Amino acid sequence: xxxxxxxxxxxxxxxxxxSQSAEGTAYSTFGANGVIGTSGEFNAERDTAIIGRxxxxxxxxxxxxxxxxxxDNAIVxxxxxxxxxxxxxxxxxxxxxxxxxxxxxxxxxxxxxLNRLTVPRLTRAEQDSVAAALGALDDKIAVNxxxxxxxxxxxxxxxxxxxxTSRIPIGELGDLARTSVPSHLIGRDENYIxxxxxxxRHMWLPAWTCASGVISTKRRFVAGDxxxxxxxxxxxxxxxxxxxxxxxxxxxxxxxxxxxYRGWLLAALSSDEVVAHASAVGDGTRMxxxxxxxxxAFAVPWPGExxxxxxxxxxxxxxxxxxxxxxxxxTLADLRDTLLPKLIP
Numbered sequence: 001x002x003x004x005x006x007x008x009x010x011x012x013x014x015x016x017x018x019s020q021s022a023e024g025t026a027y028s029t030f031g032a033n034g035v036i037g038t039s040g041e042f043n044a045e046r047d048t049a050i051i052g053r054x055x056x057x058x059x060x061x062x063x064x065x066x067x068x069x070x071x072d073n074a075i076v077x078x079x080x081x082x083x084x085x086x087x088x089x090x091x092x093x094x095x096x097x098x099x100x101x102x103x104x105x106x107x108x109x110x111x112x113x114l115n116r117l118t119v120p121r122l123t124r125a126e127q128d129s130v131a132a133a134l135g136a137l138d139d140k141i142a143v144n145x146x147x148x149x150x151x152x153x154x155x156x157x158x159x160x161x162x163x164x165t166s167r168i169p170i171g172e173l174g175d176l177a178r179t180s181v182p183s184h185l186i187g188r189d190e191n192y193i194x195x196x197x198x199x200x201r202h203m204w205l206p207a208w209t210c211a212s213g214v215i216s217t218k219r220r221f222v223a224g225d226x227x228x229x230x231x232x233x234x235x236x237x238x239x240x241x242x243x244x245x246x247x248x249x250x251x252x253x254x255x256x257x258x259x260x261y262r263g264w265l266l267a268a269l270s271s272d273e274v275v276a277h278a279s280a281v282g283d284g285t286r287m288x289x290x291x292x293x294x295x296x297a298f299a300v301p302w303p304g305e306x307x308x309x310x311x312x313x314x315x316x317x318x319x320x321x322x323x324x325x326x327x328x329x330x331t332l333a334d335l336r337d338t339l340l341p342k343l344i345p
Contacts, residue, residue, distance in 0.1 A: 005118040005120060005121060006121045007115065007117070007118055007119075008095075008114060008116075008117040008118065008119050009114075009115035009116075010080070011079065011080055011083045011119065012049075012078065012079060012080065012088055013077075013078045013080060014051075014077055014078075014114055014115070015076045015078070016072055016075055016076070016111075017030070017044075017050075017053075017069075017071045017072045017073065017074045017075070018043055018070070018072055019071060021039035021040070021043070021071075022039060022040035022041045023039075023040055024040020024041070025038040025040070026038070026039070026040055026041075026042075027039045027041065027042045027066070027067055027068050027069050028066070028068045029068065029070075029071065030050045030062060030064065030070045030071065030074055031052075031057075031071045031073045031074060032055055032058065032071075032073040033057035033062075034050075034060070034062045035062075036071070039068075039069035042067035042069055043068075043076075044067065044068050044069070044070045044076045044078075045067055045078070046065060046066055046067055047064075047065060047085035048063070048076055048077065048078060048085070049063055049077040049085070049088050049089040050064060050068075050074050050075070050076060050077070051074060051075040051092060051114075052073065052074055052109070053072075053073055053074050053108065053109050054073055054106060054107065054109075055073065055106065055107065056107070058098060058101045058108060059098030059099070059100070059101055059107075059109055060098070061093045063086070063138075075111070075114070082124055083124070084124065084127040084128050084130075084131045086134075087122075087131040090130060090134050090340060090343075090344060091119055091344055093340065094340055094344040095119070097109060097114070100113050100114075100117070120345055122344075129343075133339065133343060134336055134339060134340065137332045137333075137336040137339075138332075138336065140332055141332050141333060144328060145329070147322060148202070148204050148206065148322045148325060149202070151318040151319070151321065151322045152202055152203050154318060155263070155266070155267050155315050155318060156203075156267065156270075156271070158311065159264075159267035159268070159271065159311070162301070162303045162307060162311065163303065164301030164302055164303050165303060165304045166304075167300060168299060168300060168302035169296060169298065169299050169300075170265070170268060170269065170274070170295055170296050170298055171295075171296030172257070173256060173257060173261045173264065173265045173268065173300075174226065174255055174256050174257055174265045174269075174296075175257060176252060176253065176254060176255075176292045176296070177220070177221060177253040177255045178253075179253075180217050180249075181217065181218050181219070181220050181246055182217050183214050183215050183216055183217060183218070186214050186218060186246055188212040189210055189212075190244075190246055191208045191210070191244065191245030192210060192211040192214055192245055193221075193241070193245060193247045193248070193251070194248040194250075194251075195229050195231060195235075195248060195251065198227065198229055198239055198251075199237070200235055200236050200237060201236040202239060203238060203239050203240060203266055203267075204240055204242070204319070204322050204323075204326070205227060205239035205240060205241050206242065206322070206323075206326030206330075208245060211246055214246070216249075218246035218247060218248065218249065219246060219247045219248070219249055219251065219253050220245075220246055220247075220253070221241050221244065221247050221253045222241070222244045222255075223241055223243050224240070224241065224255075225240075225241045225253050225254065225255050226238065226240055226241070226253075226254045226255075226256075226265060226269055226270075227239055227241055227247055227251050227252070227253060228251065228254055228278075228290070228295070229250065229251055230251065230252045230278075230282075230289050230290040230291075231250040231288075231289055232287060232288060232289075233278040233279045233289075233290040234275070234276075234279040234288075236272075236275045238275065240262075240266055240319060242319075242323045242326065252290070252292055254269060260309045260312050261312070262312055262315070262316070263308075263312035263314065263316060264303070264308045264311050264312065266315060267311070268300040269295075273300070274295065274300065277294070277295070278290035278294065278295055281294045282294075
């Protein structure tokens with residue numbers, strides 16, 4: 001490794017994103033906390049690092065291997081000539097940029113702050129080695145993410161293709177689990193799921209955190225329950241819990257009446273039809289909340305007991321594969337985060 005440090009500005013060029021993009025699906029759109037949608041245009045080239053510029057995700061760093069659109073809530077970090085662009089991403093992650101933000105009410109990172117930072121001087125060969133080692137782990141995590149996405153798509157497709165014999169209220173398939181737990185009875189090591197841990201329109205819940213920071217009453221859930229984000233339900237946050245734990249009270253915990261109903265209940269609750277209904281009848285305008293009574297009364301397609309049982313077997317097989325992939329991804333992410341400070345001092 002070459003001796004000494006160099007200004008970050010010697011390795012990276014920074015530019016702000018732009019607010020408006022053309023409608024379309026050709027490119028991912030990045031905000032301060034990662035992908036937030038799609039665009040018909042791009043304003044950042046392949047192999048770009050994206051840094052959260054303002055707000056609560058100020059300093060968060062993401063990577064796009066493909067061309068993308070970056071909003072004005074983020075900064076585009078472009079590797080200079082003869083600098084490995086993926087190394088730049090890991091370097092920025094290593095710096096912990098959130099600690100350099102300014103402002104309290106509206107945290108902010110500026111180009112000036114970033115340009116003044118100093119970083120280790122690594123040769124191109126060393127940069128390539130770091131990027132290859134850490135990138136291999138992230139590439140496998142990305143493959144596991146695609147497995148989850150395919151499982152989601154397969155269940156939605158089969159749900160839509162299964163010929164219903166009738167319609168049935170959701171309340172005949174599942175019950176609302178109402179167990180509340182005050183904060184002083186929640187273990188610090190218990191699993192905690194909030195809305196921020198629930199991906200949009202994705203019926204698996206592979207992420208959670210520990211409950212050490214919980215300071216208010218939460219809802220108890222168990223593995224196999226279905227969590228439905230009731231706050232602003234149009235965000236379409238519905239998924240299957242892989243672990244036991246506690247959830248934010250902005251989340252409804254729905255438990256199947258029978259184990260054989262779980263797959264159909266999951267597909268129904270996460271369907272566009274049910275989410276649209278919950279959004280339409282929710283209480284409030286600025287921050288609407290869905291009510292279980294409204295959801296439970298809503299009738300969804302029902303294929304009959306036998307087909308529902310076969311559907312559940314199909315969904316359960318996919319769920320086990322997705323859960324295994326998610327577990328592997330957590331292990332790989334821990335390894336990556338352990339290696340990062342060792343490979344980039």
